[in-house]
Amino acid sequence: MTEREDFADFVQRRSGALLRSAWLLTSGDWALAEDLAQTALGEVWRHWDRVATMDAPDAYADKVLVNTSLRWRGRRWTGEIASAELPERAVAAGGFAQVDVRESLRGALRALTARQRAVIMLRYFEDRTEAETAIIMGCSVGTVKSQASKALARLRHVPGLADILTEGTAA
C-alpha cells in the first residue's frame, strides 16, 4: 500500500469523527469546522511518514486539531458572541426538541473559552481520560481538571442546558 493510499484510508476512517470534534471546537459552525478539520489533516499529511508509524495516529490528529483551533482563536472567529437577548427557543416538542438542545449547546459552547471547548471535546465527547487529555493538550492533569470544572460551571448556567445537566431529564 502506498503512502497516499494509506493516508486516504485514514481520512476515510477519521474524517467523520474529526469533523464532529471540530464542530464542537468551533461552537457549531460547519464551515469553520470543515476548514479546521481540513487544515489539521493537511498538517497530518505533511508529517505522514512519521504519523503512519505511530501507535496512536488518531490522538496525534486530535492534537493537531486542538492546537490549530487554539492558534486560530481570535483570528478566524472570536468565539464568544455576547448577546443581550437569547435566541428564541424552538417549540420544545417532538423532533424540534433535538434542534432545541443543539441550539442550546451551540450557545453554551460560545460561552466557553477555546481551551475549555477543547477540554470538553476531548474529555466528554471523545471520552478520553484526564491523562490522555492532558497529553493531547500539552498541559498538566491539574489544568485539565480545573478547565473542565470551570467549563461545567459555565454550562450549568446556560438556559436549556441547566436542567439537562442537573436533573438528567432529557438524558
Added chain:
Amino acid sequence: MSSEEERLARLLKRAVPEPPVQLSADEITTQSAGLSARSWRLPALAAAAVVAIGVTVGLVAAQLTGPRGAAVPQGVSGSSARPSPHVSATCQGRTVTVPNVVGETMDAAGAVIQDAGLNQGVYFAPSTRVPAGIVMAESPAAGSRAVHGALIWLKIASAPLTSTAAPIDPGIEPTAAPTTLSPCQAAIGTPPASNATERVPNVVGMTANQARYAARAAGFSVSTALAAPPASRRVPPGTVFAQEPAAGSSARPGSGMILYAAPTS
C-alpha cells in the same frame, strides 16, 4: 466521572450533528502541496510591494505637479518623490515593450502607456523648444523591456519661467541615450540623475534650524514643512522626523530638499 459529567457526555454525543460533508484525501494532499509552495510567496509579495510603492510614488508625483497638461514651472515632484535607485528585488512576471511616446501630449502619452500595461509618473521641465504639455523624454527609454505595471517616467515640457524666483531644481534628468535597465529596475521606476553627485546628509533628529543649516551647508536648497509625526513615534516639538530625499542617496548639488518637522506647540 460525576453524574453531571456523564450527562454532559451523553448530551454531546446526542447533540453533535452528523457532518454534512466528507473530507477527501485528494483535496487535503493538494492543499498541503500549496502550503509547501509558500516559500516563493514571500519574495513574490516583496516584489509586488516594491512595484506598488513605485506606482504610488508616481501617482503622488503626478498630483504634486498640478493639473494635467498645465504649464507648471517647476518639478518639485522629481526631487521629493524619486524612488531610491538602490532598491532591488527579485522580480518575475511578463514583460512588455516600453512604447515610444516622445512628442505626444501628456494625456495621449498616458493613454498609450496605460494601454501597454504600464504606469506613468510625470515631472515637468521648462523648455523653449518644445511646446508646453508635450513629452520631451521618457525613462526607461522606448523599446526597452519593463515588467507589466512598471512605472515609466515622462518628462513634460512646461512654459519657460517668467518668474524671477529661483526654481527648485528637481535634481534629476533623464538620460538621452537609451538605458539598459533590467526589468527589475524598470519595475521600480528609476529616473536617472545624470550628475547627481552630492550625498544627501542625515538631518533627522536635529532641530529644524540645525537641520536647515546642515542641509544648506551640504549644498541643498531647503524647504521645511511642519507636519504631524506618525502616531507611533515620539518626536520632540520642532524636531525633524523625516526628510526627502533620504539620507545617503545622491542628488545634484543645489537641488531641493524637504524637511518634515514636528510643530512647536
